[in-house]
Amino acid sequence: MAELTYAPDRWASAPAEPVIELEGVTKTYRTGTVEFQALRGVDLRIGVGEYVAIMGPSGSGKSTLMNLLGCLDTLTTGTYRLAGEDVGELDEIDLAEIRNRRIGFVFQQFNLLPSLPAWRNVELPLVYGHVPAAERRRRALEALDRVGLADRARNRPGELSGGQQQRVAVARALVGEPALVLADEPTGNLDSVSTADVLSLLDDLHTAGSTIVLITHEADVARRAERVVRVMDGLIQSDEVIR
Template sequence: MIELVEVRKTYRTGSIEFEALRGVSLRIDQGEYVAVMGPSGSGKSTLMNILGCLDTRTAGSYRLAGEDVGEMDEVDLAEIRNQRIGFVFQQFNLLPSLPAWRNVELPLSYAGVPRGERRARAIAALERVGLGEKVGNRPGELSGGQQQRVAVARALVSEPALVLADEPTGNLDSTATADVLQLFDELHAQGRTVVLITHEQEVAERAARIIRVRDGLLAEVGVRS
């Protein structure tokens, strides 16, 4: 599903260049659950942004579901993100003025799904994450764990093949972390590919495979038996 070959990413800040990824080759098959670990600044979010087509690599190749992402323009990339990928971030990234269900239906409105269907699917997704009673609440009226479950509902409402999560439990207590990890287990059990960045070993151990990033390189790829 994911195939990176010698991917590099150089950031330019004024005249200063920084190579955040220095030649990363990685293959992730459809249906795998992979955790990405590594020190702060090692390049995990950079890697995730490239996997999620939120940013483009400077060199190397990236194929997603057989398609060469490097050949695509911004319109194609936006379509890939919308149709194939669900995102969950540490900071939830919900729109504060919208009730939960409106936040969840947003990816569907970008995809041109009709209004009535959007609402029904958003509510069904919120029910799947255990928030059927909170569909009308705004993010500020929900706990952190509930807000992250709204974000998971938003990630799964479009039925994406790939779910990318960057420190999704970083702001959650242990109970809310357990709830969110349970949801990722379910997504994995449904055959979706899940890639999760985390600093926490217990969180990473939910995945079948742990990838370590260090100084812009994959230091080690561990596969649990």
């Protein structure tokens, strides 16, 4: 497996400025006359280069929080600043730009396109970013090499194991060299060997300089992080540095 490298950009260039800063954030879902408050006033700061696990049981609000951090959903009240920029003031074009170029996503469901080989799946963020074809291919193959799958670049997802598919998803997350990686239950569908493999990849990304936010309900997985934030009933119950 090739050594992971990190190319810093303006989102990780000011150590005095947190990458993530939430103040009084709430999120309310409405269905007809019924309201459900998924987040009830969250304050959170995550600095450049931190590895943070957000823990909580099902329904605690942790996945809602992840969607807000990844600009996949909008908050109801409060403020979210990403690298000092108020996300609430950005339009859909700006938010799409952030999701594509500044944040790498790894989900429990691998979200790979079954008809495309691994390298084509990995290059997709660069396609949306209008990177030239030759450069896309070079960077996709390099990303697959980083996660130890250079020899599987032409395999389609159905020809790969679950652990290998998740490694392709990790390669896709890092192909744009993001400063922030959001991983939502990335080991939820994996066996113990594949889980250890993927967590080692996240360790390598962190060592290389990326800020990692890991959403999980598993204590063993959370212990791989440096800091654990526990969420319950839409509120942060504890925020502990563990190493």
